[in-house]
Amino acid sequence: MEDPMAAIRETFFQECEEQLAELEAGLIAMENGTAEVETVNAVFRAVHSMKGGAGIFSLDALVRFAHVFETALDKVRSGDLAATPPVLAVFLRAADVLADLVRAAREGGSVDETRTAALVEEFNHINDAGANAPPVPPAPAAAPPPETTDGLFEDAPQPPVWKIVFTPRPELYAKANETALLLRELSRLGEMRVTLDAAHLPDLNVLDPEGAYLTWHIELVSDCDESAIQHVFEFVEDDCTLEITPPVAPGFAPGTVITGDNGFKFEFFPPAEDEPEAEAAPEARAPDPTTEAPVPAVKEIPVPAAPKSPAVEAMAAKAETAAAVSATIRVDLDRVDRMIDLVGELVINEAMLSQRVMEAGINRASGVAMALEELEHLTREIQDSVMAIRAQPVRSVFQRMPRLVREVAAQTGKQVRLITEGEGTEVDKTVIERIADPLTHMIRNAIDHGLESTEKRLEAGKPAEGTVKLTALHRSGRIVLEVSDDGGGINRARVKQKAIENGLIAPDAQLSEEEIDNLIFLPGFSTAAKVSDISGRGVGMDVVKQSVTALGGRISIASRPGRGSTFTLSLPLTLAVLDGMVISAHGHTLIIPLGAIVETLKPRAQDVFPLDREINVLALRGGYVPMVDVAASLGYCDQFVEPEQSVALLVEGEGGVRAVLLVDAIHGQRQVVIKSLEANYRAVPGIAAATVMGDGRVALILDVDAVVRNARSEAGRVEARADLPALEAN
């Protein structure tokens, strides 16, 4: 069984992430003026809650920082402090520091101490501005916080009243003890009221002179502890009946303050005057009839120390869930993936069945065909629902962006406002994990390169503050992410010039605006005179494009001079299925990922030029692209098909490298379930994965990157070859 404390710790960190997100969202709402009263409360609660949890795990640094932060937030909440932009700026930075502290605590890293200290200093200023800030709790290692009981209960009712019932036995007197002396001794502990109970005193004629008949009821007002009282009766305790009733419970006087390690403090409130408990405390504490009432059997889950059967444990867990109503369950990811796998099989089987039934010539209007149609419909629905289990809103990634924007804005000295839309858009968990980096890069880029400097913006009559907008939405079965800025747009003249300088395009190449814009996706392209630290160390949009393509995604750009640019990223909703083009090559059915296909062509004989080592190149819009015969490259045949007789697909691999694939025929698009070839067979060069077609046959999914890379290395830099005729762009 796993360590329960480790599990609780993990829960704590998960909650911290949620609270950090809520904190940031709340602070941003406050900054935008869209905050409601509840927003401020939620922000306060987030920090407060983190502080509380951090205390359990002795995360001192986190506790201390959360405390100063919380103090300031509390002032805002109570109206003692106005949430002005400068104050909110401090809060936002504090949220970042808090996030760092949480991460450091979770992963055991360290944080920027000077930054933390600087913020604490700023908080002290803010907090001092308001009235009497509560003191920062000292580190738990230090002495527990000074007792604050003094002055807390100015209105505190009388000190605790001890009740002592003292009944001497004859032996007590026989040993020459004197009750009066004992009572006098007791009176030194505090004020007392003594009542003598002489009810047992017999008539004089039957009184035993050496007998003991008296009982004293003593009410002692003292905040002494029980041992002090016992000490008084130390020598007579065996010779009397002594009942000591503490003020409320044994050794536990109202107003008692118990402190422990780690800053623990328990304070027992004295009963208020108007409370029923105000009478004789112990009696009032006697079980209320209602507390004794039998608890409904449904939830009667005893918590015995005795060994529990798994069934009891399970029931207890169930009852717990019922009590702590929860809308979510945690499921092991492997189970979900197994289900997705099975559904994939189901989809394939269903397609096979349909195909067989159709082949058998069964009437489409027959009951069988109709039932099959229903099955198909249900299968799709199951597939969608199962995929939805893995789907998560992009919020988790979007929430990291405000911080990034603040940091990049600070580094570039630009004023930036980030607008996010569609945080709730859902996409597969794996996709979410993998879009964070490209998005980060695109946003950095938008601020660093897209937005102009403040002076330039003002010159251009734009607001000093630049806007970067991040949007997510679903469009035709894909997720579309847009990063747009209201900067200067792409400087096409400069981009083109740079591309020519770098030998990426011919000096006289005629490119459309769109083609020029797309040059920035070429490897190593950078228009910034020197690569700044911000937009990545020497990596450009080509890296973004690469990672997007690897996910089966596409990226495009739209730019308007002086108005800004929009980068649009379109990704599949899941990595378990793929949109593919079904083709055939030498009798084999293959799938080419749709995302890699730029266009389909019908090559003309006069555009094909043979190159040495049996590689042909195709003249295409002012450049040469190597041609790859798919069947030959995979070893299906060694005879090349005539390019003019085949269908050509212009594909683009990693880094925008292009090639023309020659195939026999295109059969159409379809969504296929990806099956790992390595897991089921072994890695095959040129093949990315496999899938099962409707007819039950396995079709291989082409690894476009590998094929293109291979062709390129064989053909060399075709653009630079002198033995090819110079081309006129068409």
Place this chain on the structure above:
Amino acid sequence: MSTTVLTVDDSRAMRDMLRHSLIAAGFRVLQAEDGVHGLEVLETETPDVIVTDINMPRMDGFGFIEAVRRDETRRAMPVLVLTTEVDVEKKNRARAAGATGWIVKPFDPVKLVDAIRRVAA
């Protein structure tokens, strides 16, 4: 029958922690996420002691204690406040609302259990 404790706290980690400590001490534990939820639990359950947080969404600890005390049959039900608040004013507010005791987090499980045992009488 073992002592039943209702814990009211919006933090899952805190609830887990309480549950862990209290069950280890032999208590039966009921959990609620906030004041509103706590009152719902009280409709069908009669715990011996309530341990509640102060800062919670929907209904905070003050509101919860007041609501508990409004019910005649729950006048004597001990309610301990478990909070990180160190503010005197809040402590007094809790007291005025009818809290039995005030425990400052981070709690010491042994002492917390002890405190619960004592007020549960």
